[in-house]
Amino acid sequence: MTGPLDTGSPRLRPGVRLTHDHVRDTDMVLLPEGVLVLNETAAAVLGLCDGRRTVAQITDVLRERYDGVRAEDVTELLADLAERRVVSLGDRQGAGLDDPAGVRPDD
Amino acid sequence: MTEAPLGLLAELTHRCPLHCPYCSNPLELAGRSAEMTTDQWRDALSQAHELGVVQMHFSGGEPLARRDLPELVAHARGLGAYVNLVTSGVGLTGDRARALADCGVDHVQLSLQDADPARADRIAGARVHTAKRRAAQAVLAAGLPLTVNVVLHRANIEHTGEIIELATALGADRIELANTQYYGWALRNRGALLPTPRQLAVAQQAVEQARTRYTGRGPELVYVVADHYADRPKPCMHGWGSRQLTVTPTGDVLPCPAAGVITTLPVENVLRRPLARIWYDSRAFNAFRGTGWMADPCRTCPQRHTDFGGCRCQAFQLTGDATATDPVCTLSPHRRLVDALLTEDAAPDDTSQPAFVMRTQTAS
Ligand SMILES: C[S@@+](CC[C@H](N)C(=O)[O-])C[C@H]1O[C@@H](n2cnc3c(N)ncnc32)[C@H](O)[C@@H]1O
Numbered sequence: 001m002t003g004p005l006d007t008g009s010p011r012l013r014p015g016v017r018l019t020h021d022h023v024r025d026t027d028m029v030l031l032p033e034g035v036l037v038l039n040e041t042a043a044a045v046l047g048l049c050d051g052r053r054t055v056a057q058i059t060d061v062l063r064e065r066y067d068g069v070r071a072e073d074v075t076e077l078l079a080d081l082a083e084r085r086v087v088s089l090g091d092r093q094g095a096g097l098d099d100p101a102g103v104r105p106d107d
Numbered sequence: 108m109t110e111a112p113l114g115l116l117a118e119l120t121h122r123c124p125l126h127c128p129y130c131s132n133p134l135e136l137a138g139r140s141a142e143m144t145t146d147q148w149r150d151a152l153s154q155a156h157e158l159g160v161v162q163m164h165f166s167g168g169e170p171l172a173r174r175d176l177p178e179l180v181a182h183a184r185g186l187g188a189y190v191n192l193v194t195s196g197v198g199l200t201g202d203r204a205r206a207l208a209d210c211g212v213d214h215v216q217l218s219l220q221d222a223d224p225a226r227a228d229r230i231a232g233a234r235v236h237t238a239k240r241r242a243a244q245a246v247l248a249a250g251l252p253l254t255v256n257v258v259l260h261r262a263n264i265e266h267t268g269e270i271i272e273l274a275t276a277l278g279a280d281r282i283e284l285a286n287t288q289y290y291g292w293a294l295r296n297r298g299a300l301l302p303t304p305r306q307l308a309v310a311q312q313a314v315e316q317a318r319t320r321y322t323g324r325g326p327e328l329v330y331v332v333a334d335h336y337a338d339r340p341k342p343c344m345h346g347w348g349s350r351q352l353t354v355t356p357t358g359d360v361l362p363c364p365a366a367g368v369i370t371t372l373p374v375e376n377v378l379r380r381p382l383a384r385i386w387y388d389s390r391a392f393n394a395f396r397g398t399g400w401m402a403d404p405c406r407t408c409p410q411r412h413t414d415f416g417g418c419r420c421q422a423f424q425l426t427g428d429a430t431a432t433d434p435v436c437t438l439s440p441h442r443r444l445v446d447a448l449l450t451e452d453a454a455p456d457d458t459s460q461p462a463f464v465m466r467t468q469t470a471s
C-alpha cells in the first residue's frame with residue numbers, strides 16, 4: 001500500500017513558519033497557537049519541505065549532508081510533524097482532503 | 108531558573124463595537140485617551156522581542172479599532188515574531204485583510220457568537236454576524252489561515268454542532284470552542300452563562316461526532332472544557348510567569364490577562380520599568396513562580412508540577428487568598444464554593460435564561 005509518505009511532497013502548512021531564535025540560539029517552528037523547539041535533524045528536514053521534493057528526495061539531500069540517515073526515521077519524523085499539523089504531506093491523490101481552506105461559504 | 112517568555116498578548120485597546128456579556132475584559136475598561144501611543148507600543152514590542160518573545164497575539168478589545176494596527180503588525184513582523192490577530196472581524200473588509208496580510212499577519216483568529224444570525228447578534232449586542240461571515244471570506248481571500256473561536260455558555264452551547272458546521276463551511280483550518288472562563292464581564296454574568304450538566308453533555312457529544320466525521324481531514328478541533336465541572340484545575344498559563352505575558356492598553360504588564368483582579372499584587376507598567384526587569388525581578392511575576400509559594404494541599408501533591416495548583420486569579424476571586432489551591436480541585440478545602448455555584452446557577456432542571464449585563468464602555 002502506498003500513502004502520502006511515499007508519493008507526496010511535504011510542505012509547511014499555512015500559518016506555520018520556521019525561524020531561528022537568537023535569544024535561545026535554536027531553531028523553532030511557529031504555529032497559530034504555540035511554538036515547537038526543533039533539534040538539528042527536525043530543522044534540517046523541515047527546511048527541505050518545499051512542497052516539491054518528495055520524501056525520498058528529502059532523504060537523499062539529507063544523506064549528502066549527514067552520515068547514517070535512515071529513510072524510516074525521516075518518514076517517522078514527517079508523520080509526527082503531520083500529526084502535529086506542522087506539515088501537510090501533499091499527497092496528490094488525496095489533494096484537497098486536508099485542505100479545508102479550499103471550502104467556500106455558500107452565501 | 109526563570110526562562111524567557113515565548114508569547115506576548117498585546118491588548119492594544121479595550122474599545123470594541125460589540126457588547127459580549129461573556130467578555131473576559133475587566134469591568135473598568137480603559138478609554139482611548141489612556142491607551143499607549145504607537146511609539147510606546149512599538150517600544151514594548153521591541154522589548155518583548157529582546158526578552159525572547161517569538162509570538163505576538165494582537166488582541167483587545169477590538170484590535171481593528173486601532174488605526175495604527177498595520178504599523179504595529181509590520182513592526183512585530185519586522186522583529187521576526189509570529190503575528191496572530193485575534194478579532195471579532197467587525198471592520199475586517201477584503202482590503203483591510205489584504206493590507207494586514209501584506210504587513211505580516213501570520214494567522215487570524217476570528218470569533219463568532221453562535222451559528223444562527225439572530226441569536227449570535229443578540230449575544231454580541233450588535234448586528235455583526237453577517238459582517239463576521241464576510242470577514243472570514245476576506246481572511247481566506249487574503250491567503251491567511253483562519254481559526255474560528257467560539258466562547259461557549261448557556262445561551263449557545265446547545266448549538267455546538269451547528270457552530271462547528273458553520274465554522275467548517277467558512278473555511279476554518281482550526282476551530283476553538285472554549286467554555287467561558289469567569290473573569291471580568293463573564294464573572295459579572297456568571298449566573299446567566301454557566302451551562303447545565305445536560306447542556307455540557309450535548310456539547311461533548313457534538314464535538315465527538317465532529318471529531319469522528321473529520322478524522323484525518325477537515326479542521327483541527329480544540330475543545331476547552333468547562334473548568335467548574337472538572338475535578339482538577341486547568342494548568343493555568345503553564346504556570347505563573349513561565350511562558351507568556353500580557354500588556355494591557357495602558358501598558359500594565361500582567362502574568363495573565365486576568366491577573367489585574369489580584370488586588371494584593373503590585374501592578375507593573377512598561378512605561379515605568381523595562382520589560383525584562385518586570386519579567387525577571389518584579390514581585391508580581393515572581394509571586395507564584397515554581398512551587399515554593401504553595402500551601403497545603405498543593406504543597407505536597409504529586410500533581411503540582413503538572414497543574415501548578417490551578418488558577419491564581421480564580422483562587423483569589425473565590426477565596427480571597429491568591430496562594431490557595433484553586434477551589435475547582437476536589438482536594439481543595441474550598442471546593443464547596445464551586446459546588447454551591449453550580450447548584451445555585453446551573454441547577455440540572457434550570458432552563459431559564461437570566462438577563463445579561465451587556466458589556467459597555469464607561470465614559471473615560
Ligand atoms: C477578549 S477577546 C478580544 C478580541 C476580539 N474582540 C474577539 O472577541 O475576538 C480575545 C479572545 O478571547 C475570547 N474570550 C472572550 N471572553 C472570554 C471568556 N470569558 N472566556 C474564554 N474566552 C474568552 C474571545 O472569543 C476571543 O477569541
Ligand code: SF4
Nearest residue numbers: 123125127130168195
Ligand atoms: S469578547 Fe466581545 S466584547 Fe469582548 S473584546 Fe471581544 S468582541 Fe469585544
Ligand code: SF4
Nearest residue numbers: 405408410411416436
Ligand atoms: S491539590 Fe493542588 S497540585 Fe494537587 S491536584 Fe489539586 S490543585 Fe493540583
